[in-house]
Amino acid sequence: MGARVVYLDNAATSWPKPPCVAEAMAAFLRDSGGNPGRSGHRLSVAAGRVVAEAREAAARALGLSDPLRLAFTANATAALNVGIAGLAGPGDRIVVDAMAHNACARPLSEAARRGAEIDWAPVDGAGRLDLDLLEDLVAGRRGPGGGPGRGARVGRKAARLVVLTHGSNVSGALQDLAAVATIAELAGAVLLVDAAQTAGLEDIGLDSLPGAVVAFTGHKAMLGPGGTGGLAFGTGVDPEACAPLLRGGTGSASESEEHPAFMPDRFEAGTLNGPGLAGLLSGLSWIEASGRAELRAAELRLTERLAAGLRELPGVQVLGPRPGERRCPVLSIRAGLIDPASLALALDERHGVLCRVGLHCAPRAHRSLGTFPGGAVRLSPGPFLSDDDIDYALGAVEACLKEGTSP
Amino acid sequence: MNASGYILFHTSSAAFRAERLATRSGLAAPRLVPTPRELSSDCGVCLRFEAPASSPGEAPGGPPADPSGEAAARAARVARDWLERERIPYDQVVAPG
Known part of the structure; x- marks a missing residue:
């Protein structure tokens, strides 16, 4: 595992915060x-x-x-x-x-x-x-x-x-x-x-x-x-x-x-x-x-980049709106029969990519999406990520799928 | 010589809102202060403002006195109009005097 951390769990809580927040x-x-x-x-x-x-x-x-x-x-x-x-x-x-x-x-x-x-x-x-x-x-x-x-x-x-x-x-x-x-x-x-x-x-x-x-x-x-x-x-x-x-x-x-x-x-x-x-x-x-509209546009662009890259990976199903449709910077994926928890653990331990797994406190939503009770892996970009971070995360998902997620 | 008037609020949140908008109130020397005990049993703050006192002024060159209370009433009216304009809920305006 490298030292790099790519935090893709902003839907749970945003991180990092702007430095001024802790100072205030x-x-x-x-x-x-x-x-x-x-x-x-x-x-x-x-x-x-x-x-x-x-x-x-x-x-x-x-x-x-x-x-x-x-x-x-x-x-x-x-x-x-x-x-x-x-x-x-x-x-x-x-x-x-x-x-x-x-x-x-x-x-x-x-x-x-x-x-x-x-x-x-x-x-x-x-x-x-x-x-x-x-x-x-x-x-x-x-x-x-x-x-x-x-x-x-x-x-x-x-x-x-x-x-x-x-x-x-x-x-x-x-x-x-x-x-x-x-x-x-x-x-x-x-x-x-x-x-x-x-x-x-x-x-x-x-x-x-x-x-x-x-x-x-x-x-x-x-x-x-x-x-x-x-x-x-x-x-x-x-x-x-x-x-x-x-x-x-x-x-x-x-x-x-x-x-x-x-x-x-x-x-x-x-x-x-x-x-x-x-x-x-x-x-x-x-x-x-910073500009609310600019931040939103940047986060949506990262989300679309992430979604597009994930859709290209074999066996990966991206849950959520289609490209260009109204959305917020959150998406979830299923990867065939791979247990979402083991995929999230491998992403964290091997690559420092942090995401949220499970039912996301929203069982009804997972029933609606057809992912209950197994859940899904959720990835949610934030304002401090770059294109390179997204590409790194995509590479990490691809690697985990190739290598398998067994410990 | 000046006398103080007071705007009392039901909630300190309204008092702080008033303080932040006070520069456009037209009131003289608006300032957030602890609510004087004789005006309210509440433990919060109110907005104090100034108007010429109704007693004769003593300091030479000071503001003119307001023997009829006209300036005090006018200041209170300015306060009420401003509060309505800004939609700041308040308890009462105590005219200077």
Whole structure:
């Protein structure tokens, strides 16, 4: 094994971070160490300013002009739990795409136990939604499955909530957010977007999606550290109609033992992750300085290069959109009967190529793609990789397939 | 001689948002300070601003006094208009005096 490391697991968490991220976190701990929003002294105020700047930067990244409609949470999972529990209740119908991560699927299972009705919207072999089927399903004109004769239940009520995986963490399929938002809006449903794979890199344009609520994480495409994320409300969704999951100290309305209704405190009980948000602010600032569109174009080019090279290898099946189709910088492969885990181990130990193997916390997505329960090997480029890194990784996959993956 | 007015917020997040936009508020000497205890039992911060005091000015060359309270009321109005314009939710504006 050489010393070279090619990190192709940015869909799990981005690495490396821009050097300024660690510096900003250290500076926060060293210089602004007060509790943001809890006191009036200079260190608390300094910490509060960092959080305020991070809130503005995160809102800009989502295309949201009012940062006070964005609440920070520990990660996208926490935000999705709030959205799913808070935006629909017993008796409501929820439609979700069949590429959903367990961060959606498991809270939805709990919602079903509490009396919500869950309908899964089908996707094709690359993970793309059929928007006509989705529209019928959301409006209540058709049941799940979508085929002729299926779901002809007349008078089904429209969905209350639509949950959308914006970018698949398995295939990289990128759904048409604006089109799905229109479908939800026509049915009077709120759209909850799982933007874990896309926020920071893709244009979300939340100002133009009034009926949407976006759950995001800070440690993937936003290039921040773990433990950061949030929930952002479009202008047409009342955050006060969404119940919080946590209640507690907020530094506000302290005379009351009732949790405040107003944003962002409604979803920010307990001390915020100040050092993490300082790092998130730094990551987002780096993206703004580098150019979001330029970074996205570069990562997509690397992804297409990787996909094209993999398609040329005998026996390799690339899961995901075809060349040039809408996607995010994630893809997965199967290599005939070779166990994905042994291939990933050989790539790591022999070549320093790091990727993610298994079901990627998205069993439904693997069922949709036909790779359940065996799983797949996922490769996800990031902003610090070069063409040469991609070619090196392609050579490593080819070598492993030739040599075999037995230890 | 100046007197201080205060903008109180429900949440410190709104106070920090106000501080970051204060340069375009038209308010004199806006500054984030701990909320005075007589104004709120909250433990947070508020935005202080200045206006001529209603008592006669003592320092020669200082700002003119505001015996009718007109300048204070005007400053409070400027504050409220700005907050609405920026869509910053607030609790109340306490006029200088």
